[in-house]
Amino acid sequence: MFEQEKRKIIETGIKIDRYGLIALSGGNISCRMPTGEILLTPSGMIYEELTEKDILVADINGKILEGKRRPSVDTLALIYIYSNMPKVNAVIHTHQPYATAVGLIADELPCILTTLANAVKGSVKVCPFSSAANIQMGKETVKNIGDKLAVILKNHGVISVGIDLKQALCACVYLEEAAKTYLAARAVTADIAQLTEKQIIEAVEVFNHYGQ
Numbered sequence: 001m002f003e004q005e006k007r008k009i010i011e012t013g014i015k016i017d018r019y020g021l022i023a024l025s026g027g028n029i030s031c032r033m034p035t036g037e038i039l040l041t042p043s044g045m046i047y048e049e050l051t052e053k054d055i056l057v058a059d060i061n062g063k064i065l066e067g068k069r070r071p072s073v074d075t076l077a078l079i080y081i082y083s084n085m086p087k088v089n090a091v092i093h094t095h096q097p098y099a100t101a102v103g104l105i106a107d108e109l110p111c112i113l114t115t116l117a118n119a120v121k122g123s124v125k126v127c128p129f130s131s132a133a134n135i136q137m138g139k140e141t142v143k144n145i146g147d148k149l150a151v152i153l154k155n156h157g158v159i160s161v162g163i164d165l166k167q168a169l170c171a172c173v174y175l176e177e178a179a180k181t182y183l184a185a186r187a188v189t190a191d192i193a194q195l196t197e198k199q200i201i202e203a204v205e206v207f208n209h210y211g212q
C-alpha cells in the first residue's frame with residue numbers, strides 16, 4: 001500500500017543526500033497518511049538503494065503493519081512527534097553539519113536570513129543533548145519547536161517537520177544554508193545583523209502565498 005508516497009519518501013532521501021544533509025545511511029524520513037498510518041525509512045540503508053518495498057508502514061503506536069526491514073532506530077521518537085503534533089504529516093531527521101555546528105556554540109540560530117523566515121518561520125532552537133535511538137529526542141523536539149518547523153539536536157543533528165515532505169525538506173535545506181551563512185559571519189564578528197520581528201513576520205507571510 002501507499003506506493004506513491006513510498007516513492008516520495010525515497011526521492012526525499014536522495015535529496016537530503018544530494019544537499020549534503022546526511023552521509024551514507026544517516027538520518028531518516030517519515031510521513032503520515034491521511035488515514036493515520038506512518039511511513040518510515042528502514043534502519044541503516046542508503047537512500048539511493050531503497051525501493052518501495054523497503055519502506056515500512058507503522059500505526060500510530062509504532063506497530064509495524066507492513067515491511068520486513070528493521071525500522072529506523074529513531075522510530076519511538078518519531079512516533080512521539082506524530083502523536084503529539086497532530087498537524088505534522090512529515091518529519092525529516094538529518095545530521096547536517098552546519099546547523100549541528102551552530103548547536104555546539106549557541107542555544108539558538110537567530111533568524112538572520114529571509115529564506116530561514118520563509119522556510120522555518122524564524123529562529124531555530126537548540127535542544128539539550130539526547131542520545132540517538134531514544135524517545136527523549138522526540139520529547140525534546142516537541143518541547144522546543146514551538147511554531148517553527150525545525151530544531152537543532154545538540155551534538156547530533158536536526159529534526160524538521162511540515163504539513164508534507166516538501167515543507168519539511170525546505171525547512172532543513174534552508175536551515176543548513178542559514179547556518180552556513182551564520183557561521184561565516186560569526187567567523188568575522190560576534191555582531192550579527194538579525195531580522196526584526198516585523199521583517200520575519202513579513203517574510204513568513206510572503207512565503208504563505210508563494211507559488212499559489
Ligand SMILES: [Zn+2]
Pocket residue numbers: 027093094095132156157
Ligand atoms: Zn540521528
